[in-house]
Amino acid sequence: MTEPDRIVAGFARALRAQGLAVTLDSAVLFVRALDAVGPARRAPVYWAGRATLVRRPEDVPVYDRVFAAYWQDRVASAATMEAVPGPPVTLAVDEDDGGDTPPDAEERSDAGDVLALRWSAVEVLRHADLAGLRAEEWAEAQRLISALRVAAEVRPSRRTRPSRRRGHGPPDLRRTVRRSLAHGGVPIQRSWREPVTRPRRMVFLLDVSGSMEPYARGLVRFAHAAVASRGSGRVEVFALGTRLTRVTRELDRRDPEAALTAASGSIVDWSGGTRLGAGLREFNDRWGVRGAARGSVVVICSDGWDRGEPGLLASEMARLRRVAHRVVWVNPLKASPGYAPLARGMAAALPYVDDFVEGHSVSSLEHLAAILAAGGTEGAGGTEGAAGTGRAGRRKGVLQL
Amino acid sequence: MSALASDLSVEDVATALAREDYLADEGLATSIFLAIALQRPLLLEGEAGVGKTEVAKVLASWTGGELLRLQCYEGIDVSQAVYEWDYARQLLHLRAAESKGGPAAAEDDVYGERFLIRRPLLRAIDHGSGPPPVLLIDEVDRSDDEFEAFLLEFLSEYAVTIPELGTFRALQPPLVVITSNRTRDVHDALKRRCLYHWVQHPDFEREVAIIRLRAPQAAPRLACQVAAAVETLRGMRLYKPPGVAESIDWTAALAALGRSDIDERTVDLTLGTVLKYQEDQERARAAGIAELVRTAVARGGTGA
Ligand SMILES: Nc1ncnc2c1ncn2[C@@H]1O[C@H](COP(=O)(O)OP(=O)(O)OP(=O)(O)O)[C@@H](O)[C@H]1O
Ligand SMILES: [Mg+2]
Numbered sequence: 061m062t063e064p065d066r067i068v069a070g071f072a073r074a075l076r077a078q079g080l081a082v083t084l085d086s087a088v089l090f091v092r093a094l095d096a097v098g099p100a101r102r103a104p105v106y107w108a109g110r111a112t113l114v115r116r117p118e119d120v121p122v123y124d125r126v127f128a129a130y131w132q133d134r135v136a137s138a139a140t141m142e143a144v145p146g147p148p149v150t151l152a153v154d155e156d157d158g159g160d161t162p163p164d165a166e167e168r169s170d171a172g173d174v175l176a177l178r179w180s181a182v183e184v185l186r187h188a189d190l191a192g193l194r195a196e197e198w199a200e201a202q203r204l205i206s207a208l209r210v211a212a213e214v215r216p217s218r219r220t221r222p223s224r225r226r227g228h229g230p231p232d233l234r235r236t237v238r239r240s241l242a243h244g245g246v247p248i249q250r251s252w253r254e255p256v257t258r259p260r261r262m263v264f265l266l267d268v269s270g271s272m273e274p275y276a277r278g279l280v281r282f283a284h285a286a287v288a289s290r291g292s293g294r295v296e297v298f299a300l301g302t303r304l305t306r307v308t309r310e311l312d313r314r315d316p317e318a319a320l321t322a323a324s325g326s327i328v329d330w331s332g333g334t335r336l337g338a339g340l341r342e343f344n345d346r347w348g349v350r351g352a353a354r355g356s357v358v359v360i361c362s363d364g365w366d367r368g369e370p371g372l373l374a375s376e377m378a379r380l381r382r383v384a385h386r387v388v389w390v391n392p393l394k395a396s397p398g399y400a401p402l403a404r405g406m407a408a409a410l411p412y413v414d415d416f417v418e419g420h421s422v423s424s425l426e427h428l429a430a431i432l433a434a435g436g437t438e439g440a441g442g443t444e445g446a447a448g449t450g451r452a453g454r455r456k457g458v459l460q461l
Numbered sequence: 462m463s464a465l466a467s468d469l470s471v472e473d474v475a476t477a478l479a480r481e482d483y484l485a486d487e488g489l490a491t492s493i494f495l496a497i498a499l500q501r502p503l504l505l506e507g508e509a510g511v512g513k514t515e516v517a518k519v520l521a522s523w524t525g526g527e528l529l530r531l532q533c534y535e536g537i538d539v540s541q542a543v544y545e546w547d548y549a550r551q552l553l554h555l556r557a558a559e560s561k562g563g564p565a566a567a568e569d570d571v572y573g574e575r576f577l578i579r580r581p582l583l584r585a586i587d588h589g590s591g592p593p594p595v596l597l598i599d600e601v602d603r604s605d606d607e608f609e610a611f612l613l614e615f616l617s618e619y620a621v622t623i624p625e626l627g628t629f630r631a632l633q634p635p636l637v638v639i640t641s642n643r644t645r646d647v648h649d650a651l652k653r654r655c656l657y658h659w660v661q662h663p664d665f666e667r668e669v670a671i672i673r674l675r676a677p678q679a680a681p682r683l684a685c686q687v688a689a690a691v692e693t694l695r696g697m698r699l700y701k702p703p704g705v706a707e708s709i710d711w712t713a714a715l716a717a718l719g720r721s722d723i724d725e726r727t728v729d730l731t732l733g734t735v736l737k738y739q740e741d742q743e744r745a746r747a748a749g750i751a752e753l754v755r756t757a758v759a760r761g762g763t764g765a
Binding site for chain 2: 093111114236
C-alpha cells in the first residue's frame with residue numbers, strides 16, 4: 061500500500077468511527093481525486109474528500125471535525141508522503157448488511173419471559189394499556205407489535221405493465237406493432253397496458269413528549285414493523301418533541317431492539333414538552349410540502365396536548381391535509397372512558413383528520429394496521445369500536461361524546 | 462476542447478465558468494473539475510434556485526458539447542428516457558409495403574434505425590464525433606426506485622441494449638450532471654456512483670457579483686442592497702427561501718422601475734418577485750419591510 065493510500069485508509073476509518081458510511085469504493089475514489097487535485101494545499105484536499113466521501117449535508121459537520129483533526133499536519137508534510145513508511149493499515153470496510161447475527165441470539169435472550177406467559181395471558185396483554193405494563197409484559201407486547209404486518213393501501217402508479225384486459229390503461233403500441241407484423245401491418249390484435257399498483261408511502265409523526273412516553277415506545281415499534289414489513293412502501297418516521305427529528309435511518313435496521321435504542325438516542329427531548337404546531341410546521345417546511353407527505357398516508361401519534369401558539373396547529377394541519385392522501389390520528393387517550401378531545405390542539409386538528417383511532421394497546425395497534433391496509437375506517441370494519449370517524453360533517457359527533 | 466485537456470486545473474474550471482457568467486465557489490468548482498477529470502457523474506443537491514440546473518447549461522456552452530436534458534418525474538421509463546419506436550411510421554410503412562402487393566415487409570425493415578426515436582440517454586452515449594455531450598438528469602428525486610436502478614446501471618456501463626438493434630456503447634462517456642431538490646433521498650448506491658456536492662446559497666459578496674453579472678443594467682448599489690435584503694429574508698424560516706434566481710429577478714424588476722436604491726414602498730410592491738408564497742410575503746411584512754430596507758441599505762448602501 062502506498063503512503064497516500066495509507067493516509068486515506070486512516071482518514072476513512074476515522075470518519076467511520078464517527079458514524080459516516082464510508083465504503084471502500086468511495087475511499088478509492090478519494091485517492092484518485094487526491095491525485096487529480098494534488099495534495100499540496102488544504103482546500104482542494106478538503107473539497108476532494110467532501111465530493112467523494114460525503115453524500116448528505118447532515119454529514120458535513122462530522123466531516124469537518126474529523127478533517128480538521130486528521131489533516132492538520134498531513135498536508136504540510138505532503139512532500140514526505142512517499143518517504144515515510146507508516147504503520148500498516150488495512151482497508152477494513154464494515155458492510156452493515158453483511159454480517160448476520162445468529163438468528164436465535166435474540167430468542168435466547170428473552171426466552172424466559174416468553175415461556176412465562178400462558179396463552180390466556182397473551183390475550184389479556186393484547187388489550188392491556190401499554191402504560192401499565194410490567195417489564196416482562198412489555199417485552200412480550202413488543203414482540204407482538206413487531207410481528208404485525210404493517211403496509212399502507214395501494215395506489216395505481218404511473219408505471220404500466222402488459223395487460224390482457226382492454227381499457228384499464230393505455231394501448232401497448234410496441235406489442236401491437238409486433239403482432240401486426242404477421243398481418244402486413246394491420247393491427248388486428250391490439251395489446252393493452254394497465255397501471256401497476258404499489259403501496260402508498262407512510263409517514264409516521266410520533267409525539268415523544270412526556271405525556272406520550274409509554275405509548276411512544278409502542279408506536280416507535282409499530283413504525284419499525286412498518287419499515288420491516290415486506291411489500292410495504294417507503295416509510296418515513298419523525299419524532300415530534302420540542303423539535304422535529306427524523307429517525308427513518310435509525311429505524312432502518314434489521315434488529316428492532318437496536319433500532320429503538322438508536323431512535324430514542326437521536327431524540328434529544330424524549331419526555332420533553334411538545335409544541336405540536338411548530339413541529340408540524342417544521343415537518344411541512346422541510347419534508348412534507350416538498351415531497352415526503354405528498355400522496356402518502358400520514359399517521360400522527362399524539363395526545364394532542366399542544367403547548368405552542370394557538371392557531372398554528374390548525375393551519376399546519378390544513379397544509380398537511382392538502383398534500384397527504386390521508387391523515388390518521390392515533391390518540392392513546394381516546395381509549396379512556398368518557399374521553400372527549402378537549403385538548404385544545406386535538407380539537408384544532410380534528411377537522412383535518414380522516415381517521416381518529418386509539419393506540420393504547422396491542423389490539424388497538426392491530427386495528428390501526430388494518431385501517432392502514434384497507435385505506436380507511438370503512439374498509440377495516442369496526443373491530444374494537446376503536447376507530448373514530450372521518451372529516452368535517454361527522455366530526456361534530458366525536459366532539460359531543 | 463479545453464474542458465477536457467489533461468492539464469486542466471480547478472482554477473481553469475472556475476475561470477471558464479465565470480466566462481459563461483456562472484460564478485462557482487471553490488467547492489463547486491472542485492467537484493466539477495473532478496467530474497471531468499475522473500469521468501464520474503456529478504450529483505448536485507440543494508435548495509431550489511441555487512443554480513444546480515444552470516451548471517449543466519454553462520458546462521455545455523463551455524465545452525461545446527451538446528446539452529441533453531432529461532427532466533425526471535414519477536413513472537419515467539425507457540420510452541421517454543432512452544428510446545422508443547415510431548409506431549405510427551412503422552405501421553404506415555408495413556401497410557404501404559402491403560398495398561404495393563410486394564412481399565410483406567421484413568421485420569428488419571421496420572426495426573431499423575430510421576424508425577428509432579432517440580431519447581436523451583441514448584443520445585448521450587451515441588453522439589458521434591466532437592466533444593462529449595453534457596447529460597443533465599434534472600430533479601432525479603422526482604423519479605422512482607425503478608428508474609434509479611436503471612440509472613445506476615446506465616451510469617456504470619454507459620451502454621444501452623435495444624433488442625432489435627443490439628448494444629450501443631459510448632466511446633467517450635458524456636459529462637453527467639444529476640440534480641435533486643432532496644424531496645427524498647436518492648438511493649445510496651446511486652449516490653456512491655457519483656461525486657456529490659451540496660450547493661448552498663452564495664455568500665453576500667458572491668451573490669452581489671452574480672447579480673451584477675446577470676442584471677448588469679442595475680446600479681451596483683442596488684445589487685448590494687438586494688443581496689443584503691435577500692440574506693435577511695433567508696433567515697426568516699420561509700416556506701420557500703429566495704434563491705439566486707429570485708435575487709436576479711428582483712433586481713431586474715427594481716431596475717426596470719427606475720430605482721437605484723430600495724425603499725419601503727417599492728419593496729412592498731415588488732415583494733412577489735422574490736417571495737412566491739402568500740404566507741411568506743405575510744411573514745416578511747409582519748417582520749417589517751421598513752426594518753428590512755433599513756438594514757439592507759446600511760449593509761449595501763455605498764455599493765462598495
Ligand atoms: N453561481 C451562479 N452564477 C451565476 N448565476 C447563477 C448562479 N447560481 C444561480 N444563478 C442563476 O440563478 C438561476 C436559477 O438557477 P437554476 O435554475 O440552475 O437553479 P436550480 O438550483 O436548478 O433550481 P430548481 O431547484 O428550482 O430547479 C439561473 O438561471 C442563474 O441565472
Ligand atoms: Mg433546476
